[in-house]
Amino acid sequence: xxxxxxxxIAAATLAAVAPVxxxxxxxxxxxxxxSEPYHRWSVWAGEEIKKRTNGKYEIQVFPASSLGxxxxxxxxxxxxxxDMIISGLSFxxxxxxxxxxxxYPFTFRDGNHLVAWSKSPAFRELADGYEAKTGVHITxxxxxxxxxxxxxxxxxDCAGMxxxxxxxxxxxxxxxxxxxxxxxxxxxxxxxxxxxLQNGTVEAQENPLPTIEAKKFxxxxxxxxxxxxxxxxxxxxxxPHVWKKLTADEKKIFSEVTLEAAARGTAEIxxxxxxLVDEFRKKGLTVTEVDRSDFQKAVLKAVPMESMGYGRxxxxxxxxxx
Numbered sequence: 001x002x003x004x005x006x007x008x009i010a011a012a013t014l015a016a017v018a019p020v021x022x023x024x025x026x027x028x029x030x031x032x033x034x035s036e037p038y039h040r041w042s043v044w045a046g047e048e049i050k051k052r053t054n055g056k057y058e059i060q061v062f063p064a065s066s067l068g069x070x071x072x073x074x075x076x077x078x079x080x081x082x083d084m085i086i087s088g089l090s091f092x093x094x095x096x097x098x099x100x101x102x103x104y105p106f107t108f109r110d111g112n113h114l115v116a117w118s119k120s121p122a123f124r125e126l127a128d129g130y131e132a133k134t135g136v137h138i139t140x141x142x143x144x145x146x147x148x149x150x151x152x153x154x155x156x157d158c159a160g161m162x163x164x165x166x167x168x169x170x171x172x173x174x175x176x177x178x179x180x181x182x183x184x185x186x187x188x189x190x191x192x193x194x195x196x197l198q199n200g201t202v203e204a205q206e207n208p209l210p211t212i213e214a215k216k217f218x219x220x221x222x223x224x225x226x227x228x229x230x231x232x233x234x235x236x237x238x239x240p241h242v243w244k245k246l247t248a249d250e251k252k253i254f255s256e257v258t259l260e261a262a263a264r265g266t267a268e269i270x271x272x273x274x275x276l277v278d279e280f281r282k283k284g285l286t287v288t289e290v291d292r293s294d295f296q297k298a299v300l301k302a303v304p305m306e307s308m309g310y311g312r313x314x315x316x317x318x319x320x321x322x
Contacts, residue, residue, distance in 0.1 A: 026083040037265035045261040097309030103173030108231035122317040135240025140262035144232040145208020180302035
């Protein structure tokens with residue numbers, strides 16, 4: 001009887017432990033504020049994945065560079081310190097340069113053009129190439145916005161940027177327009193930009209309008225110049241140590257949920273971009289429209305896309321998307 005009782009206790013213990021041990025906890029990291037759509041819809045996606053996998057995956061989202069700067073979290077996918085991230089493809093392009101082709105200035109007409117590309121066979125070919133190189137799987141793309149310039153010095157054309165000390169991410173694509181116009185591009189980590197603008201380390205920066213709002217850059221800048229030099233997006237990426245272990249059904253769930261989250265985030269950003277032009281004017285900033293072709297000509301002359309590792313064939317496929 002004692003033996004039987006022992007077996008029953010052991011069985012009960014296993015039954016109690018089994019659901020817990022079967023659960024997998026994942027870390028999802030990004031550098032954006034909790035007020036931004038990227039965070040809100042990542043949290044939603046994490047909860048939805050948990051629901052659709054019957055609690056198997058517990059996903060905790062770490063915002064605002066809490067698990068490291070953007071370079072760190074990209075490296076973390078390989079090191080196993082993070083399991084999922086949202087990040088720009090400019091960082092992926094360090095491993096697979098072709099995937100960064102959309103960062104060549106003035107590649108996309110607008111956000112809808114970029115979204116159409118992200119759903120095209122041309123994009124999937126690049127995403128597959130990146131996965132073959134790194135093991136990292138891209139599940140979805142969220143529109144980040146057209147990148148504009150905020151500055152404490154006003155300018156209306158490319159020549160007006162001469163000697164402007166402007167913060168850019170530490171990626172060649174973001175430096176292309178400032179360099180072509182004779183500015184002084186200065187890489188500074190995203191989390192440190194506000195302070196750098198405030199103390200005069202740099203006098204300008206470039207980001208989409210919703211980011212300028214979320215990071216409160218408008219508090220330490222006087223002008224917004226609608227250069228629209230890069231139409232940007234961020235990719236939801238799953239680390240190889242996670243993606244390879246998912247079943248086919250689980251991969252489908254992760255993909256479908258993050259695609260839905262991306263679509264909802266994209267819709268919010270597109271709407272907010274339109275609203276913010278007037279809102280920034282009401283805050284006392286000057287908002288200036290420019291002739292984008294003036295900037296584009298300078299970039300084409302000074303920084304050929306091939307010099308950045310991008311392929312003309314990939315760029316032509318983007319132009320062909322209507």
